[in-house]
Amino acid sequence: MTARSNRLRAVVFTALLTAISVVVNFFRFTVPVGGVPALRITFSGVFLHFASVMFGAAAGGAASSLADVISHFLKPEGAYLPPLTVTIFLRGVCVALIWAKIKDADFKKSGVVFLIFVVVLGCWGVINTVVVKCASSGAYLNFLRQIGAQNERVSSNQLFTSAGRILVTVGLAAASAAILVSYAVAKLVARKKKDAARMFLSDYLKIIVAVGTPCLICTTVNTEILRLYFLLPDRAFVFLWIPRFIEEIVLVLINAYLLMILINVYKKNIRPDYAGHLDHL
Numbered sequence: 485m486t487a488r489s490n491r492l493r494a495v496v497f498t499a500l501l502t503a504i505s506v507v508v509n510f511f512r513f514t515v516p517v518g519g520v521p522a523l524r525i526t527f528s529g530v531f532l533h534f535a536s537v538m539f540g541a542a543a544g545g546a547a548s549s550l551a552d553v554i555s556h557f558l559k560p561e562g563a564y565l566p567p568l569t570v571t572i573f574l575r576g577v578c579v580a581l582i583w584a585k586i587k588d589a590d591f592k593k594s595g596v597v598f599l600i601f602v603v604v605l606g607c608w609g610v611i612n613t614v615v616v617k618c619a620s621s622g623a624y625l626n627f628l629r630q631i632g633a634q635n636e637r638v639s640s641n642q643l644f645t646s647a648g649r650i651l652v653t654v655g656l657a658a659a660s661a662a663i664l665v666s667y668a669v670a671k672l673v674a675r676k677k678k679d680a681a682r683m684f685l686s687d688y689l690k691i692i693v694a695v696g697t698p699c700l701i702c703t704t705v706n707t708e709i710l711r712l713y714f715l716l717p718d719r720a721f722v723f724l725w726i727p728r729f730i731e732e733i734v735l736v737l738i739n740a741y742l743l744m745i746l747i748n749v750y751k752k753n754i755r756p757d758y759a760g761h762l763d764h765l
Contacts, residue, residue, distance in 0.1 A: 548576030606660025
């Protein structure tokens with residue numbers, strides 16, 4: 485296949501992935517935190533990450549920024565903020581660059597670190613749930629109440645009416661438990677194919693690193709941009725950032741697996757000559 489054909493394929497698929505992302509983004513779920521539309525739960529990002537991983541930095545950056553602009557003007561939620569588009573463009577570029585660097589790395593021994601990370605997140609969610617349900621006062625309880633409760637008319641015995649607080653309490657614990665159960669089931673099913681199971685985990689971790697690192701940085705930067713735009717005090721950054729950061733972690737874990745499926749489908753059905761990884765799937 486010629487270089488020109490490869491470029492044309494990349495352009496066509498990037499445009500298609502951008503369009504799919506925009507359509508999927510119509511079904512996003514927005515959760516206010518402190519009166520600010522801080523949480524936007526959607527799975528449109530997996531298609532943008534696919535463009536970055538498969539077609540490079542230019543395609544990933546273009547798809548991410550175009551999808552952001554088009555989605556905003558087709559379904560606006562507040563004023564358009566150009567700095568957010570810039571960070572999303574850089575996120576798409578960074579996903580491609582990080583993947584190019586680590587796709588051949590040996591991540592076989594990183595499973596333990598991944599499991600520890602998931603367990604820590606789950607324990608944090610359990611602790612937050614206990615505090616919300618059992619504590620009567622305290623600085624940390626007040627902190628949890630303010631996540632999602634600011635500017636909302638929520639009484640002290642109705643803390644779980646806030647989706648922002650659900651995310652950092654039972655939501656976080658449930659997500660961690662689901663990930664651990666899925667991991668245990670995968671290990672059980674793949675017991676007779678140990679090499680395939682280890683390679684699967686290795687590729688999954690690589691995608692998590694390539695996608696998660698830029699996404700978490702982007703979320704942090706965008707949180708500060710939102711704080712500045714809404715003229716909130718400095719301490720508001722933490723109230724906005726924690727639920728956004730946790731939401732991004734959960735979405736990264738899900739999107740990484742969906743991305744593996746998309747890559748596998750692309751390899752086997754559209755471009756079998758692709759010399760990438762994930763051959764075992």
